[in-house]
Amino acid sequence: MEINTRHFLNYLAVERGLAQNTISSYALDLKQFKNFCRRRQVSKAGEITRNVVLNYILELKKSGRSSATIARHMAALKAFCRFLVDEQVLGSDPMANLESPGLPKKLPGVLAQEEVQKLLEQPRVGNPGGLRDKAMLELMYATGMRVSELLTLDLDQVDCEHGYVRCLGKGSKERIIPVGSVARNFLSEYLRWGRAKIKANKGEKALFLNMRGNRLTRQGFWKIIKKYARQAGIAREITPHTLRHSFATHLLENGADLRALQEMLGHADITTTQIYTHLTENKLRETYDKHHPRA
Structure with missing residues (x-):
């Protein structure tokens, strides 16, 4: 009998609410x-041993898979094995205490506070599109939301009077x-x-609209932020998450x-948040080297 993963995949969808792409x-x-x-004559889930897992990882390595690919396979297998234990x-x-191959931590691109200021000054708020862009970029930098979270906001998720947004993150x-x-x-001006x-098209609940009255897409947001970065004279690469990364780094730099x-970023694991400490440590080092007389 073949190892059955159907119940596990259903658990990921129903219990953990993972996105279909992830599943x-x-x-x-x-x-x-x-x-x-199957090739090793392991036919039942109860027959999955540490030796089976180690041989599988070894096969992945021998086949020339990258560290990132092996780490992804191991993450899927870890989740499956935890499910089988439960x-x-x-x-x-x-899979207990089995470490994934060491991956270099990719530090996100971050703008200096002066660059963010220049970027946010670009939209012309005298017209509806410019006011929308201003409200959208200011909100993203103010909250650190993911682009997908920003663009899926509906009108009833924003409370300008009390100053908060209700955001649906990963795993709903x-x-x-x-x-x-x-x-x-x-944001109040944009809504006013x-x-x-x-x-907006009839029944459209989206907070941020494109000029056709529908919900603004990720591609639309990408074009908007690239345009304003170019206008602001920012030469470095901009991604849709640049303002999120800048938000996190600037908060840490100022003692958050x-x-x-x-909590604000919606990270399930604090180790994900800790990547930003590397950026602030680099900033401290630069400041020390620049200003200490014996650096």
């Missing part, structure tokens, strides 16, 4: 693992993020007259608590 990726990686098990199919976790987990006075003021001038930042 599909898990399914493909586990299919490869099942093929390996379901009492396995008595112990064969809701969090409440405070909004500063500057972003709140421009800018959005109405764009003329790492746990509080983790």
Whole structure:
């Protein structure tokens, strides 16, 4: 009998609320693992041992897979094995204490505070599109939301009077993020007259609209931020998440608590948040080298 992953994939969708793309990726990686098990005459999930897992990882390495690919396969297998232990199919976790191959930490691109200021000064707020862009960019820098979270905001998720947004993050987990006075003021103006001038299509609940009255897309946002970066004379590469990364780094530079930042960013694991400490450490080093007389 073949190892069955159907219940596990259903658990990821229903219980953990993972995106379909993530579930599909898990399914493909586990299919490869099942093929390996079939060749090794391992036919039942209860027969998955640490030795089976180690041999599988060794096969991946011998086939020339990159560290990133191996780490992804191991993440899928770890989740599957934890599920099997919880379901009492396995008595112990064969993946326990198995480390993924070391991956270089990719530090995100971050703008200096002066560059953010220049970027946010670019939209012309005298017309509906410019006011929308101003409100959108100010809100993203004020909250550190992911681009996908920003663009899926509906009207009822924003409270300008009390200064917060209700955001649906990864795994459909809701969090409440405070909004500063500057972003709140421009957002109020956009809601007061800018959005109405764009003329939303009937029944459209989206907060940020394109000029055809539909929800603004990620591609649309990408074009907008690239345009304003070019106008601001910012030569470095800009990504849709640049303002999110800048938000996190600037908060840490000004003394924010790492746990509080983790909550605002919606990170499930604080180790994800800790990547920003590398950026602030680099900044401190630069400051020390520049200003200390014996650096």
